Amino acid sequence: MLNCRDIAHTASDYLDQNLSWRERLAVRLHLLMCANCKRFVSHMALTVAYMRIRPSAILSYVEAEVIELQIRIHAAEQEQQG
Amino acid sequence: MASTPFNPDELLSRLRQGDQQAFTQLVSEHHLRFLAVARAITGDTWAEEVVQDAWLAIYRGLPAFEGRSSLKTWLFTIVKHAAKARLRKEKRLVSLDSAMEGGNRSEVERLLDSRFDGAGRWEDFPGAWRTDSAAALLEEEELQCCIDKCLRRLPAWQCAVFMMRDMDQLELRAICNILDISDSNVRVLLHRARLTLMQIIDRYMETGEC
Numbered sequence: 001m002l003n004c005r006d007i008a009h010t011a012s013d014y015l016d017q018n019l020s021w022r023e024r025l026a027v028r029l030h031l032l033m034c035a036n037c038k039r040f041v042s043h044m045a046l047t048v049a050y051m052r053i054r055p056s057a058i059l060s061y062v063e064a065e066v067i068e069l070q071i072r073i074h075a076a077e078q079e080q081q082g
Numbered sequence: 083m084a085s086t087p088f089n090p091d092e093l094l095s096r097l098r099q100g101d102q103q104a105f106t107q108l109v110s111e112h113h114l115r116f117l118a119v120a121r122a123i124t125g126d127t128w129a130e131e132v133v134q135d136a137w138l139a140i141y142r143g144l145p146a147f148e149g150r151s152s153l154k155t156w157l158f159t160i161v162k163h164a165a166k167a168r169l170r171k172e173k174r175l176v177s178l179d180s181a182m183e184g185g186n187r188s189e190v191e192r193l194l195d196s197r198f199d200g201a202g203r204w205e206d207f208p209g210a211w212r213t214d215s216a217a218a219l220l221e222e223e224e225l226q227c228c229i230d231k232c233l234r235r236l237p238a239w240q241c242a243v244f245m246m247r248d249m250d251q252l253e254l255r256a257i258c259n260i261l262d263i264s265d266s267n268v269r270v271l272l273h274r275a276r277l278t279l280m281q282i283i284d285r286y287m288e289t290g291e292c
Contacts, residue, residue: 003202008194012273016254036204043208047280049216051248057114057230064110068102070134071141 002030007037011044094153097144105144108157109137115245116161122242122261123165128172136164154250158260190277211287225283228292232282236275243268244275 002010007030013019014027031038059067087107088096096104116136120129139160147156187195197206219225233241242261246252247268252260257268282292 003198004204005195005198005202008198009191009273012276013269016269016272018254018269036207039210040208042214043211043284044276044280046211046214046216046219047276047283048248050219050283051229051244051279052251053216054220054226054229056245056249057233059110059113061106061110064106064113067109067113067134067137068106071105071137072102074138075141 002026004030004034004037007031007034008040011041014041015045015048090153094147094149098147100145105141108140112157113137115250116157118238118245119158119161119242119260120165122238123162124168125238128165128168132165132168133161135168136161139164151256152252154252155256155260158246158252158256162260162262188274190274190281193281194277209284209288211283219283222286224290224292225286228282228286229279231292232279236278239263240271240275240278243271244279247272248276 007014007027010019010023010027014024017024019027031041087093088104093104093107097108113133116133117129120132120136124132136157140157143160147153151159197204199205213219233244236244239261243257246257246260247254254265254268258265261268286292
Protein backbone atom coordinates (compact mmCIF):
# COMPACT_ATOMS: atom_id res chain seq x y z
CA MET A 1 0.00 0.00 0.00
CA LEU A 2 1.49 3.34 -1.04
CA ASN A 3 1.69 6.10 1.54
CA CYS A 4 1.67 9.84 0.83
CA ARG A 5 5.46 10.08 0.79
CA ASP A 6 5.61 7.32 -1.85
CA ILE A 7 3.08 9.20 -3.95
CA ALA A 8 5.08 12.44 -3.73
CA HIS A 9 8.22 10.65 -4.91
CA THR A 10 6.33 8.83 -7.68
CA ALA A 11 4.44 11.86 -8.97
CA SER A 12 6.84 12.62 -11.80
CA ASP A 13 6.81 9.04 -13.13
CA TYR A 14 3.03 8.95 -12.76
CA LEU A 15 2.60 12.08 -14.87
CA ASP A 16 5.01 10.76 -17.50
CA GLN A 17 3.22 7.38 -17.53
CA ASN A 18 6.40 5.59 -16.57
CA LEU A 19 4.71 3.22 -14.13
CA SER A 20 3.47 -0.33 -14.61
CA TRP A 21 -0.30 -0.68 -14.70
CA ARG A 22 -0.29 -2.09 -11.16
CA GLU A 23 1.72 0.86 -9.85
CA ARG A 24 -0.50 3.26 -11.76
CA LEU A 25 -3.62 1.68 -10.32
CA ALA A 26 -2.16 1.91 -6.81
CA VAL A 27 -1.42 5.63 -7.30
CA ARG A 28 -4.91 6.27 -8.67
CA LEU A 29 -6.57 4.49 -5.75
CA HIS A 30 -4.52 6.55 -3.31
CA LEU A 31 -5.40 9.78 -5.13
CA LEU A 32 -9.10 8.93 -4.90
CA MET A 33 -8.82 8.80 -1.13
CA CYS A 34 -6.25 11.51 -0.39
CA ALA A 35 -6.99 15.17 -1.14
CA ASN A 36 -3.47 16.29 -0.14
CA CYS A 37 -1.75 13.95 -2.57
CA LYS A 38 -4.27 14.83 -5.26
CA ARG A 39 -3.33 18.48 -4.76
CA PHE A 40 0.40 17.71 -4.76
CA VAL A 41 0.16 15.76 -8.04
CA SER A 42 -2.02 18.44 -9.64
CA HIS A 43 0.55 21.09 -8.60
CA MET A 44 3.30 19.09 -10.26
CA ALA A 45 1.17 18.65 -13.40
CA LEU A 46 0.55 22.40 -13.46
CA THR A 47 4.29 23.08 -13.04
CA VAL A 48 5.05 20.85 -16.04
CA ALA A 49 2.26 22.40 -18.14
CA TYR A 50 3.43 25.90 -17.25
CA MET A 51 7.05 25.16 -18.16
CA ARG A 52 5.95 23.71 -21.50
CA ILE A 53 4.12 26.83 -22.61
CA ARG A 54 6.34 29.39 -20.94
CA PRO A 55 8.48 31.35 -23.41
CA SER A 56 11.98 30.12 -22.75
CA ALA A 57 15.13 32.19 -22.63
CA ILE A 58 16.67 32.60 -26.06
CA LEU A 59 19.63 34.52 -27.41
CA SER A 60 18.89 37.90 -28.91
CA TYR A 61 19.02 37.93 -32.70
CA VAL A 62 22.01 40.25 -32.58
CA GLU A 63 23.96 37.72 -30.51
CA ALA A 64 22.75 34.87 -32.73
CA GLU A 65 23.78 36.78 -35.87
CA VAL A 66 27.28 37.26 -34.46
CA ILE A 67 27.60 33.52 -33.83
CA GLU A 68 26.13 32.72 -37.26
CA LEU A 69 28.66 35.04 -38.91
CA GLN A 70 31.59 33.55 -37.00
CA ILE A 71 30.53 30.03 -37.96
CA ARG A 72 30.25 30.95 -41.65
CA ILE A 73 33.64 32.68 -41.67
CA HIS A 74 35.29 29.78 -39.86
CA ALA A 75 33.68 27.21 -42.20
CA ALA A 76 34.81 29.20 -45.24
CA GLU A 77 38.38 29.47 -43.89
CA GLN A 78 38.54 25.75 -43.27
CA GLU A 79 37.27 25.05 -46.80
CA GLN A 80 39.96 27.30 -48.27
CA GLN A 81 42.60 25.44 -46.29
CA GLY A 82 41.32 22.28 -47.94
CA MET B 83 15.38 39.77 -36.99
CA ALA B 84 12.38 41.92 -37.72
CA SER B 85 10.22 39.36 -39.52
CA THR B 86 8.13 36.60 -37.94
CA PRO B 87 10.08 33.46 -36.99
CA PHE B 88 9.72 30.53 -39.39
CA ASN B 89 7.47 27.68 -38.32
CA PRO B 90 9.28 24.33 -37.74
CA ASP B 91 8.62 22.88 -41.25
CA GLU B 92 9.58 26.05 -43.04
CA LEU B 93 12.63 26.45 -40.80
CA LEU B 94 13.91 22.96 -41.67
CA SER B 95 13.35 23.46 -45.36
CA ARG B 96 15.18 26.79 -45.32
CA LEU B 97 17.99 25.39 -43.18
CA ARG B 98 18.62 22.67 -45.77
CA GLN B 99 18.90 25.35 -48.43
CA GLY B 100 21.50 27.22 -46.37
CA ASP B 101 19.23 30.16 -45.53
CA GLN B 102 21.16 32.57 -43.30
CA GLN B 103 18.13 33.96 -41.50
CA ALA B 104 16.88 30.45 -40.67
CA PHE B 105 20.28 29.53 -39.22
CA THR B 106 20.26 32.67 -37.08
CA GLN B 107 16.84 31.67 -35.76
CA LEU B 108 18.16 28.19 -34.98
CA VAL B 109 21.11 29.66 -33.07
CA SER B 110 18.87 32.04 -31.17
CA GLU B 111 16.44 29.34 -30.09
CA HIS B 112 18.95 26.62 -29.24
CA HIS B 113 22.21 28.18 -28.12
CA LEU B 114 21.33 28.37 -24.41
CA ARG B 115 19.88 24.84 -24.46
CA PHE B 116 23.08 23.53 -26.04
CA LEU B 117 25.12 25.27 -23.36
CA ALA B 118 23.08 23.48 -20.68
CA VAL B 119 23.79 20.09 -22.29
CA ALA B 120 27.47 20.88 -22.83
CA ARG B 121 27.84 22.03 -19.21
CA ALA B 122 26.34 18.75 -18.02
CA ILE B 123 28.78 16.66 -20.06
CA THR B 124 32.01 18.66 -19.84
CA GLY B 125 31.49 21.16 -17.05
CA ASP B 126 31.67 24.95 -17.37
CA THR B 127 35.26 25.17 -18.58
CA TRP B 128 34.72 23.87 -22.12
CA ALA B 129 30.99 24.35 -22.58
CA GLU B 130 31.23 27.51 -24.72
CA GLU B 131 33.85 26.02 -27.04
CA VAL B 132 31.93 22.75 -27.30
CA VAL B 133 28.83 24.62 -28.44
CA GLN B 134 30.87 26.58 -31.01
CA ASP B 135 32.24 23.27 -32.37
CA ALA B 136 28.71 21.89 -32.44
CA TRP B 137 27.39 24.89 -34.41
CA LEU B 138 30.12 24.44 -36.99
CA ALA B 139 29.25 20.74 -37.37
CA ILE B 140 25.56 21.60 -37.61
CA TYR B 141 26.20 24.29 -40.23
CA ARG B 142 28.10 21.81 -42.35
CA GLY B 143 25.75 18.89 -41.75
CA LEU B 144 22.41 20.59 -42.30
CA PRO B 145 22.27 20.31 -46.12
CA ALA B 146 22.64 16.52 -45.75
CA PHE B 147 20.23 16.14 -42.82
CA GLU B 148 17.78 13.47 -43.93
CA GLY B 149 15.29 13.73 -41.13
CA ARG B 150 15.64 10.14 -39.90
CA SER B 151 15.47 11.53 -36.38
CA SER B 152 13.78 14.75 -35.33
CA LEU B 153 15.77 17.92 -35.92
CA LYS B 154 16.05 18.52 -32.16
CA THR B 155 17.35 15.01 -31.48
CA TRP B 156 19.88 15.40 -34.30
CA LEU B 157 21.02 18.79 -32.98
CA PHE B 158 21.44 17.59 -29.39
CA THR B 159 23.29 14.49 -30.60
CA ILE B 160 25.81 16.72 -32.37
CA VAL B 161 26.31 18.70 -29.16
CA LYS B 162 26.90 15.45 -27.31
CA HIS B 163 29.50 14.30 -29.88
CA ALA B 164 31.25 17.67 -29.69
CA ALA B 165 31.32 17.44 -25.89
CA LYS B 166 32.63 13.86 -25.90
CA ALA B 167 35.28 14.81 -28.47
CA ARG B 168 36.42 17.63 -26.20
CA LEU B 169 36.62 15.31 -23.20
CA ARG B 170 38.71 12.87 -25.24
CA LYS B 171 40.98 15.68 -26.41
CA GLU B 172 41.49 16.83 -22.84
CA LYS B 173 41.92 13.19 -21.78
CA ARG B 174 39.37 13.82 -19.14
CA LEU B 175 37.11 11.22 -17.67
CA VAL B 176 34.08 12.49 -15.86
CA SER B 177 32.54 10.42 -13.15
CA LEU B 178 28.88 10.68 -14.02
CA ASP B 179 27.81 9.39 -10.64
CA SER B 180 29.55 12.18 -8.76
CA ALA B 181 28.52 14.79 -11.33
CA MET B 182 24.92 13.69 -11.05
CA GLU B 183 24.89 13.73 -7.24
CA GLY B 184 24.85 9.91 -7.15
CA GLY B 185 21.91 8.01 -5.78
CA ASN B 186 21.69 9.98 -2.55
CA ARG B 187 18.68 12.05 -1.72
CA SER B 188 19.04 15.60 -3.00
CA GLU B 189 18.27 18.61 -0.80
CA VAL B 190 14.87 19.11 -2.41
CA GLU B 191 13.98 15.46 -1.79
CA ARG B 192 15.09 15.67 1.84
CA LEU B 193 12.99 18.80 2.23
CA LEU B 194 10.02 16.96 0.79
CA ASP B 195 10.62 14.00 3.12
CA SER B 196 10.56 16.35 6.11
CA ARG B 197 6.91 17.14 5.34
CA PHE B 198 5.75 13.61 6.27
CA ASP B 199 5.38 11.82 9.59
CA GLY B 200 7.02 8.47 10.39
CA ALA B 201 4.19 6.59 8.67
CA GLY B 202 4.63 8.61 5.47
CA ARG B 203 1.50 10.75 5.95
CA TRP B 204 1.44 14.48 5.26
CA GLU B 205 2.30 16.63 8.28
CA ASP B 206 2.95 19.78 6.28
CA PHE B 207 0.08 19.70 3.76
CA PRO B 208 0.44 21.18 0.28
CA GLY B 209 -1.12 24.66 0.32
CA ALA B 210 -3.74 25.70 -2.23
CA TRP B 211 -2.58 27.62 -5.31
CA ARG B 212 -4.77 30.47 -6.47
CA THR B 213 -5.01 29.07 -10.00
CA ASP B 214 -5.08 25.73 -11.72
CA SER B 215 -4.32 27.18 -15.14
CA ALA B 216 -0.88 27.26 -16.73
CA ALA B 217 -1.99 30.19 -18.88
CA ALA B 218 -2.86 32.17 -15.73
CA LEU B 219 0.61 31.48 -14.31
CA LEU B 220 2.07 33.06 -17.46
CA GLU B 221 0.51 36.36 -16.40
CA GLU B 222 2.65 36.41 -13.23
CA GLU B 223 5.71 38.42 -14.31
CA GLU B 224 7.50 38.15 -10.96
CA LEU B 225 7.13 34.38 -11.11
CA GLN B 226 8.87 34.35 -14.50
CA CYS B 227 11.90 36.02 -12.89
CA CYS B 228 11.84 33.52 -10.01
CA ILE B 229 11.78 30.61 -12.48
CA ASP B 230 14.62 32.09 -14.55
CA LYS B 231 16.75 32.47 -11.40
CA CYS B 232 15.93 28.92 -10.38
CA LEU B 233 16.85 27.48 -13.80
CA ARG B 234 20.21 29.24 -13.63
CA ARG B 235 20.91 27.64 -10.26
CA LEU B 236 19.80 24.09 -11.11
CA PRO B 237 22.63 21.54 -11.11
CA ALA B 238 23.89 21.05 -14.70
CA TRP B 239 22.54 17.52 -15.18
CA GLN B 240 19.11 18.38 -13.82
CA CYS B 241 18.96 21.48 -15.99
CA ALA B 242 19.93 19.57 -19.16
CA VAL B 243 17.41 16.78 -18.57
CA PHE B 244 14.66 19.18 -17.56
CA MET B 245 15.15 21.43 -20.60
CA MET B 246 15.15 18.52 -23.02
CA ARG B 247 12.11 16.85 -21.49
CA ASP B 248 9.83 19.62 -20.27
CA MET B 249 10.81 22.44 -22.58
CA ASP B 250 11.84 20.65 -25.79
CA GLN B 251 9.57 17.69 -25.08
CA LEU B 252 12.04 15.02 -26.16
CA GLU B 253 11.18 11.41 -25.31
CA LEU B 254 12.96 9.94 -22.26
CA ARG B 255 14.67 7.37 -24.49
CA ALA B 256 16.11 10.13 -26.71
CA ILE B 257 17.42 11.96 -23.62
CA CYS B 258 19.07 8.76 -22.36
CA ASN B 259 20.78 8.33 -25.73
CA ILE B 260 21.90 11.93 -25.99
CA LEU B 261 23.32 12.11 -22.48
CA ASP B 262 24.44 8.47 -22.30
CA ILE B 263 22.76 7.94 -18.96
CA SER B 264 20.26 5.34 -17.79
CA ASP B 265 16.51 5.68 -17.86
CA SER B 266 16.39 5.66 -14.07
CA ASN B 267 18.97 8.46 -13.87
CA VAL B 268 16.98 10.59 -16.30
CA ARG B 269 13.82 10.04 -14.26
CA VAL B 270 15.51 10.91 -10.96
CA LEU B 271 17.07 14.08 -12.41
CA LEU B 272 13.77 15.12 -13.96
CA HIS B 273 11.88 14.52 -10.72
CA ARG B 274 14.38 16.60 -8.74
CA ALA B 275 14.20 19.47 -11.20
CA ARG B 276 10.41 19.42 -11.19
CA LEU B 277 10.31 19.34 -7.39
CA THR B 278 12.62 22.34 -7.26
CA LEU B 279 10.54 24.37 -9.71
CA MET B 280 7.32 23.34 -8.00
CA GLN B 281 8.80 24.53 -4.72
CA ILE B 282 9.53 27.92 -6.32
CA ILE B 283 5.93 28.25 -7.54
CA ASP B 284 4.67 27.09 -4.14
CA ARG B 285 6.69 29.76 -2.34
CA TYR B 286 5.56 32.38 -4.84
CA MET B 287 1.92 31.43 -4.33
CA GLU B 288 2.35 31.70 -0.58
CA THR B 289 4.44 34.86 -0.32
CA GLY B 290 4.35 36.56 -3.73
CA GLU B 291 8.16 36.39 -3.80
CA CYS B 292 10.89 33.99 -4.93
